[in-house]
Amino acid sequence: MNDFTTWDILRNLLLAARWTVLLSLVSFVGGSLAGLALLFARIGKGRLGPAFAKTYIELFQGTPLLMQLFLAFFGLGLFGIDVPAWLAAGLALILWTAAFLAEIWRGCVESVAKGQWEASSSLGMGYLQQMRWVILPQALRVAVPPTVGFSVQVVKGTALTSIIGFVELSKAGTMVTNATFEPFTVYGFVALIYFCLCWPLSKSSQILERKLNVAHRNH
């Protein structure tokens, strides 16, 4: 057995944490774009769009992220391609993030008073114009805090990708534990690093909520 100093443990974990950060960013950005498309489908006028978006959201919110990861990992493999873990992890996390963000944002769009729709349509605005100039700017204000708050769930969600073999912070924790036989220290550090990534996000979400909702504050 190699002798690992505490610094060795921490250094290896920090190196792996870069992948957690990268995967979180990719999932969040990709999930936002897909979520935006899903949002438009969900609140759109047609019949097919809302039905599809509703089913999609229900499926992804009603099943474990771990299962979605497994299905992405083994499902892509059915097409005869050799699926690297990062691809399955990224894909599953993007699809999962999109479902939650679309649902969060739908709530924000619906929180805009109905009169705003009527007023803008009485000004002769089309659907897209209404969205662009009237509804989304107001919805955005409401949407920022919960969106930042959800980014914490994305960071934590990346931990599950260790199970399909993507080497990020959690996987590195398991590997370092196997080399050092010090699970208490190692998982303690892993938890601490996750905390350092997530806590600033949680906190800023709370602060933004207080700042942006001044108008709605009732105490």
Add this chain to the structure above:
Amino acid sequence: MNYAFDFGWLADYWPVLLKGIGITVELTLVGGVLGVSLGIACAWARALGPAWLKPVVAAYVEMIRNTPFLIQLFFVFFGLPALGLRMGELQAANLAMVINLGAYGCEIIRAGIQATPKGQFEAGASLGMSRIQTFWYVVLIPALQRIWPALSSQIVIVMLGSAAVSQIAAEDLTFAANFIQSRTFRAFETYFAATLIYLALAIVLRQLLRGLGWTIFPKRAAR
């Protein structure tokens, strides 16, 4: 895509799946009941408890809410034995779920408690209710009623999150799926079936919790 889907294995392996479902349901039940209880205790401590207890509970809540469930699970199962606290995989899974739900439940229930107008405490006291009676009947029950939908979805989230306990070899539904796919090499079909079962469990659990809400809370007076 030259792949022939085959769900024929289902006929041979349904007892394995059934056992997995049983464990998942059991974990959810125990985790849900104890987790909500812990959440209530913590919410009381944070909103109305003694001053020295508040920062302790706040630290616990922040620590749990900002770390992944998987790591909490590993810490309980692999880390705690270093302190001499050794337990089986099911106990570890249960403990991790209770700790996890306790923290989220605390924040949700606290929001409900803090929405109680201060006059209600005074009204309770003026009716000659003890502090415990006031907390139970005047504060807690209406608070729970207010936040029941949020608490219900959190319980469903914990149930879905319990898929991770297969990683410490607790024999839940995901563990069963892993076992079956290692026997049949039908990975996609196995996980597809398991996913559908989770979906069904989530839908049933949501309905059950809604029904439970209707039965345990008094009908809300029209305002």
